[in-house]
Amino acid sequence: MKKLMAIFLIMLVATSIFAAAQAEEASSVGKVVELKWYQPEPDGHPWTDVGYMIAEEIEKNSNGTLKVTMYPSGVLGTQAEAIDMLRTGSLALLTSGPSILASFYDPVQVMSLPYAFDNAAQGYAFFESPAGQKIFTDIQAKSGVRTLDVWYFGDRNLTINKVNVRTPADLAGKAVRCMDTPVAKTVVGSLGASPVPINFSELYMALQTGVVVGQENPVPTIIAQKFYEVQDTLVLTRHSVHLGTVHASEVIWKSLTDDQRNVITTVLAKYRPVIEERINKNTKEGLDFLRSKGMTILEPDLAPFRANAKKIIASTFGNDKEWMSVINGLEAFKASYK
Numbered sequence: 001m002k003k004l005m006a007i008f009l010i011m012l013v014a015t016s017i018f019a020a021a022q023a024e025e026a027s028s029v030g031k032v033v034e035l036k037w038y039q040p041e042p043d044g045h046p047w048t049d050v051g052y053m054i055a056e057e058i059e060k061n062s063n064g065t066l067k068v069t070m071y072p073s074g075v076l077g078t079q080a081e082a083i084d085m086l087r088t089g090s091l092a093l094l095t096s097g098p099s100i101l102a103s104f105y106d107p108v109q110v111m112s113l114p115y116a117f118d119n120a121a122q123g124y125a126f127f128e129s130p131a132g133q134k135i136f137t138d139i140q141a142k143s144g145v146r147t148l149d150v151w152y153f154g155d156r157n158l159t160i161n162k163v164n165v166r167t168p169a170d171l172a173g174k175a176v177r178c179m180d181t182p183v184a185k186t187v188v189g190s191l192g193a194s195p196v197p198i199n200f201s202e203l204y205m206a207l208q209t210g211v212v213v214g215q216e217n218p219v220p221t222i223i224a225q226k227f228y229e230v231q232d233t234l235v236l237t238r239h240s241v242h243l244g245t246v247h248a249s250e251v252i253w254k255s256l257t258d259d260q261r262n263v264i265t266t267v268l269a270k271y272r273p274v275i276e277e278r279i280n281k282n283t284k285e286g287l288d289f290l291r292s293k294g295m296t297i298l299e300p301d302l303a304p305f306r307a308n309a310k311k312i313i314a315s316t317f318g319n320d321k322e323w324m325s326v327i328n329g330l331e332a333f334k335a336s337y338k
Contacts, residue, residue, distance in 0.1 A: 032067055033256065035092035038082045039072040045220075046278035047095055047151060047244065048072045054271050061263045066256075068093070087144045089251035095151065097244050099183070104143045107326040108135055109183045114190035114309040115302075116330065117241040120152040120276055122337055127243075131329040146253050149246040149268040152276040154218030154283055156240035158191060159231040159295075161213050166300045168192025168308040176214040177203055186316050188216065190309035191237060207231060218242055219286040220279070228293045235298045237305055 037055065041047045048070070055068035076082060076091065079100050085091035098108045110116065117123040126132045127150045136147040163170060171192035178184040180197035188195035193214065198206050206212050207230040215227065216239070222228065246268060253261065291297060317323040 032065055033252075033260070035066060035068045035252070036076075036090075037068055037070050037093040037095070038074070038076050038079075038085075038091055039070055039095050040074045040079060041095075042073040046275050046282065047153075050271050050275050050278065051095065053274075054267050057267045057270075058263055061267060062260055066260055066263065083143075083145060083247075086247060086249040087251075089249050092249050092252045093148075094247045095244055096247060097153075097242075098147075099181075100245075100247075101139050101143065101145065101147075102181075104139045104145075105135065107323050108139060109181075110135075110323075110326045110330055111243055112183050112187070112240065113313060113327070114187045114239045115306050117243075118334075120241055120243070122334070123152075123241050123243045124150055124272070125337060126330065126333050129333050131326075131333050135326065140250060144250040146248045146250050147245050148248050148265060149272060151244040151246065151272060152279050153242040153244045154220055154279050155236075155238045156187075156216050156218055156242050157222075158216045158235040158237045158239070159214055159222060159227055160233050160235060161207075161231055163213070163233065165233070165235045165237075165298055167304045171214075174214060175212040176216065177206060177212045178216075182316060186309075186312050187240060189312045189316075191216070191239060191305060192308060203227075204230060216240075218279075219283045219290070223286050223289060228290055228295050231295070233296045233298060234287075234290055235300065237300070238302065239305060239309070 035058075037051065039048045039051055043049065051070055051072075055070055058066050058068050076085070079094070079096050082091055082094045082096070083100060086094055098111045101108050111123065111126070117126065127136075140146050158165065158176070160171075160174065160176070163174060165171060168191060174193045175196045176188045176191065176193035177198045178188040178195040179200075185195040185197075196212050198212060203212075203215055204225060204227065207215060207227065214231070216237070217225075217227075219234075222231075222234070248264075256264075287297060313327065317327060
């Protein structure tokens with residue numbers, strides 16, 4: 001009798017433990033997970049506006065288990081601070097650019113080199129290629145930041161005052177603003193100009209006072225910052241297919257279910273072309289707007305600029321084995337890309 005009672009008690013305890021585990025699992029599955037998403041751009045920008053659409057669809061497709069809260073205009077702090085928040089798990093998602101990860105692996109900036117890509121589709125394909133994925137998986141292992149997707153931001157073009165730009169030689173000795181990084185200086189140097197590092201917040205005044213005679217940015221940025229008030233010429237150099245990146249906290253990513261992760265990646269992929277379409281629409285309308293403001297728009301032959309970019313890249317990075325390995329990987333990819 002005692003033996004039967006002991007067996008009964010053991011079975012009762014085991015059943016209780018199993019039931020508790022099942023209840024805990026069910027509770028976990030039904031739990032709503034809030035994902036905070038840092039957006040650097042304000043409401044009205046395609047990244048942010050489409051971001052709201054993505055957030056809504058993620059919540060719907062996850063059956064309400066994921067709730068994405070958007071924080072536009074960089075209200076949570078700098079993008080560098082956002083990277084730290086991703087690493088600790090206090091932020092789930094960040095839209096930024098590959099260069100924000102340069103402190104973990106400098107050659108990630110290969111995607112920002114002049115004429116790195118011919119178009120956005122080629123940039124997407126490189127990101128998804130073995131060469132591109134190796135860059136970001138290596139960074140993920142070092143940083144705890146996972147890169148989920150790439151988004152189009154627009155082609156970067158040159159604005160300048162009183163220069164009829166047809167070749168890089170026309171920009172010799174001309175001071176053009178850049179960020180204070182080797183890659184940014186390489187970009188401006190590839191155009192034939194002299195790179196001058198200036199904070200973006202000070203750029204309008206620098207153009208107005210003649211500290212620099214030019215700058216380079218996508219058309220929507222040129223309009224948003226009203227550079228057309230202090231620049232008379234837009235040169236469609238298309239020297240950079242500017243790609244942004246969507247990053248995730250690895251801490252939070254690992255805590256999600258496979259189904260939840262699949263929902264996020266699927267929805268991001270679905271809306272990538274929507275963002276590109278809106279950026280292209282904004283750019284086309286922007287060109288018409290700049291013409292209406294009296295800007296001259298030049299479309300030079302890009303072959304001399306591409307050739308100059310190759311020379312500048314070789315002189316800047318030719319002795320850096322790590323950089324050249326990545327650059328050669330990019331060139332090999334482009335040679336095989338169809």
